[in-house]
Amino acid sequence: MAEPARYEELVRQFSAFGVIKRELNRLMPADCHGGSASVLTVLGRHGAMRMSKLAELLSVDLSVTSRHVAHLAERGWIERSADPADKRSRILRLTPAGQDRLDELFRRTTELLAERLDGWSEEEVGLLTELLARLRDSFGEGRAAPRPVPPAREETVRTSAST
Amino acid sequence: MAEPARYEELVRQFSAFGVIKRELNRLMPADCHGGSASVLTVLGRHGAMRMSKLAELLSVDLSVTSRHVAHLAERGWIERSADPADKRSRILRLTPAGQDRLDELFRRTTELLAERLDGWSEEEVGLLTELLARLRDSFGEGRAAPRPVPPAREETVRTSAST
DNA sequence: TATTGTTATACTCTATAACTATA
């Protein structure tokens, strides 16, 4: 448990979020903005899943997820198949084209980070990554279910864009 | 310089930004949303300044800053006085009411963080704060001018909500 | 002519609520 002043300082630094997010967004191709990219990322990491699960992993409302998914499906980057066990559900899955898109996105962002974090050591990058994961866990509890989990369990799915 | 896989992992964790930001926004009073709050925070920390400087510190466009500032001025939380040295400029300054507002906001966010980061140690909170500051520095270069004040890093922490 | 701010416009992201179809 930290002192109040610590939290206050942390909150100030949260402004970094906006800075990074805006710069990252500028990097996105016109037909695949931030929201869509998150969907691709989650599907790439966790494999096929239903809408509700995706929304949970994204920590956004189901309606928001639905729109992003529709956007991606229109472009052939993900496919929505019926769930035989529950006809209300739809199973989402990355298509090969979607996987390519995802790889391309990672390439772009990795390039940007390599440039921006030039002076950072391997350990520092890892440390920040870890702390952000914990931060997300600390917040998302109850609604989100993040946690850098091992790749998909679904058998028919190609997983992770890289590793 | 870290390996590409490190950056990729870091990018994934950036999704934490959205989670925290949305939760923080939910905490904001109806008449003072995230954008306005940032303005108050920066003015509280760095003192009076002109629009352009504020926009730079916020790392957002001047037009955006202008709107947020107008919003705050309407509510009497900041005052815009003419700059005698340059009549195009306007000097922004927190009013006592604005300071109260700011204190109140810090109280709210501190409370939330204390709750969410219950299991975090003083050192961990400090470490994350430091890394976020560095992250912002690494990104904002050229457009933003972060690196405000040396954050409290010692055991003995300043308790000033602003200055 | 360049700079400081303001305003109009457009676009993304998000949540809430109403609605359809299954369970």
Add this chain to the structure above:
DNA sequence: TATAGTTATAGAGTATAACAATA
């Protein structure tokens, strides 16, 4: 009746561009 997902609507945040006043 409850749940999965879609769609309509509204609100916040941001950037670009056109404009005013001053340097």
